[in-house]
Amino acid sequence: MEKAPFDVVTLATPAFILLIILEMVLGKLDPKRASYEPRDTFASLTMGLGSQVFGALTAGVVAATTVAVWRHRLFDISMTSAVAWIAIFFLEDLIYYWFHRLSHERRFWWASHVNHHSSQHYNLSTALRQTWTGGVNGSWCLWLLLAFLGFPPAMIFVEKGVSLVYQFWIHTEAIKRLPAPFEAVMNTPSHHRVHHARNPRYLDRNFAGILIIWDRLFGTFEPERDDEPCDYGVVKNLGGFNVFRIALHEWEAMARDLLRAKSLSEVWNYVFGPPGWSSDGSRKTSKDLKVAWQSRLNSPAGSAGSSP
Amino acid sequence: MHPNFLLVTLASAVAIFILTGLSALLATPRPTPPLTVDAARARLAQEFPDVAVSGVWLDPSGHAAVARASMRALVLFRVGDGYVARDLAWSALASAERKAGQVVAVFGDFAAPRAVFHPPPDAPWPPQLLPSPPSGDRQGA
Ligand SMILES: [Zn+2]
Ligand SMILES: [Zn+2]
Numbered sequence: 001m002e003k004a005p006f007d008v009v010t011l012a013t014p015a016f017i018l019l020i021i022l023e024m025v026l027g028k029l030d031p032k033r034a035s036y037e038p039r040d041t042f043a044s045l046t047m048g049l050g051s052q053v054f055g056a057l058t059a060g061v062v063a064a065t066t067v068a069v070w071r072h073r074l075f076d077i078s079m080t081s082a083v084a085w086i087a088i089f090f091l092e093d094l095i096y097y098w099f100h101r102l103s104h105e106r107r108f109w110w111a112s113h114v115n116h117h118s119s120q121h122y123n124l125s126t127a128l129r130q131t132w133t134g135g136v137n138g139s140w141c142l143w144l145l146l147a148f149l150g151f152p153p154a155m156i157f158v159e160k161g162v163s164l165v166y167q168f169w170i171h172t173e174a175i176k177r178l179p180a181p182f183e184a185v186m187n188t189p190s191h192h193r194v195h196h197a198r199n200p201r202y203l204d205r206n207f208a209g210i211l212i213i214w215d216r217l218f219g220t221f222e223p224e225r226d227d228e229p230c231d232y233g234v235v236k237n238l239g240g241f242n243v244f245r246i247a248l249h250e251w252e253a254m255a256r257d258l259l260r261a262k263s264l265s266e267v268w269n270y271v272f273g274p275p276g277w278s279s280d281g282s283r284k285t286s287k288d289l290k291v292a293w294q295s296r297l298n299s300p301a302g303s304a305g306s307s308p
Numbered sequence: 309m310h311p312n313f314l315l316v317t318l319a320s321a322v323a324i325f326i327l328t329g330l331s332a333l334l335a336t337p338r339p340t341p342p343l344t345v346d347a348a349r350a351r352l353a354q355e356f357p358d359v360a361v362s363g364v365w366l367d368p369s370g371h372a373a374v375a376r377a378s379m380r381a382l383v384l385f386r387v388g389d390g391y392v393a394r395d396l397a398w399s400a401l402a403s404a405e406r407k408a409g410q411v412v413a414v415f416g417d418f419a420a421p422r423a424v425f426h427p428p429p430d431a432p433w434p435p436q437l438l439p440s441p442p443s444g445d446r447q448g449a
């Protein structure tokens with residue numbers, strides 16, 4: 001089967017809208033549980049709509065490539081097999097983990113993903129702050145592995161939709177902690193709050209889609225601490241709500257760096273190095289920020305010291 | 309492409325305006341009281357943790373602050389119900405022109421192009437900074 005019988009995300013959209021309204025009302029009743037800033041909300045939702053529109057422009061290429069790869073599949077996997085659905089649930093989620101980790105650790109993919117992290121808020125509208133440029137950075141090729149194994153393209157697209165829908169509800173401060181067995185296995189609001197935080201302790205942690213087990217397995221898990229509230233956003237927060245700046249600012253910064261690059265090695269690092277890499281070391285990567293934070297923790301004499 | 313793509317897109321656009329209107333109507337942003345010197349220092353310490361600040365100036369709006377760290381100016385400015393920080397050469401900030409009661413600091417950064425200050429008409433520019441307390445009294449973020 002090559003065509004998905006339904007679009008999971010489109011089907012879930014009315015529920016997204018209803019839940020956002022409910023969260024806004026909850027925020028009105030108890031400001032500690034949710035906060036919305038109108039311009040931030042508008043930007044997040046417009047990014048979501050833009051993502052659908054720009055995604056549609058590349059959807060044909062993605063679908064055609066997936067079908068082409070599936071025609072050279074290793075195995076014949078039936079869409080009616082329960083075992084196949086269980087297998088794709090785990091495999092798709094594992095691919096999502098590595099896609100998401102790549103999207104944080106290499107600038108070329110971070111340039112597309114950064115917009116999802118650019119809000120200083122963490123509410124259900126933040127979940128819809130999605131990329132406009134994800135279709136052109138080639139990250140979708142990671143899912144071709146599933147087609148090559150033999151999972152029908154329709155099955156892959158349904159499972160990707162399921163993952164996206166699951167990740168919607170975890171973008172909330174309204175739910176503090178869920179029962180321990182659930183927190184141990186599943187990605188939850190608490191785990192994903194950590195992922196959206198810019199505190200050095202929390203940077204580049206909890207890349208999970210549906211299952212948090214991958215972070216536990218690959219050493220990127222960080223629990224949320226009551227004594228360190230999440231400070232949402234990116235290391236250098238954005239100075240406005242213009243959606244074009246939100247969508248394109250890292251690409252613009254990369255282009256500017258490339259124009260100044262003095263060697264092939266600099267070109268490589270400005271594109272595929274970690275976000276924050278600079279030839280003169282004047283900027284900080286997540287790793288640098290964590291090391292500096294750790295050394296401040298280890299020297300209680302005080303944080304203030306050098307010039308910028 | 310989905311046959312109803314245009315319809316879904318239009319419906320989504322309408323939903324965006326309704327949800328944004330609702331968020332304005334319900335007014336649930338975080339409280340953002342005007343900055344105090346202590347609050348500005350705490351935020352600057354968080355944004356520039358390894359930097360020693362020699363003095364701070366508060367914009368009369370309470371929505372922005374400037375600090376000096378050697379030859380750099382550290383700027384904190386409000387965006388929505390949050391704050392954003394950038395730095396620039398002190399000389400660039402000092403030479404920014406005052407126009408219609410405003411001074412604009414330009415960062416050369418597509419993600420955060422500028423911050424606007426409203427110094428009192430009779431106040432000097434660059435602003436006079438309140439000196440930092442002795443290092444023993446300095447509060448980290
Ligand atoms: Zn992320
Ligand atoms: Zn997220």
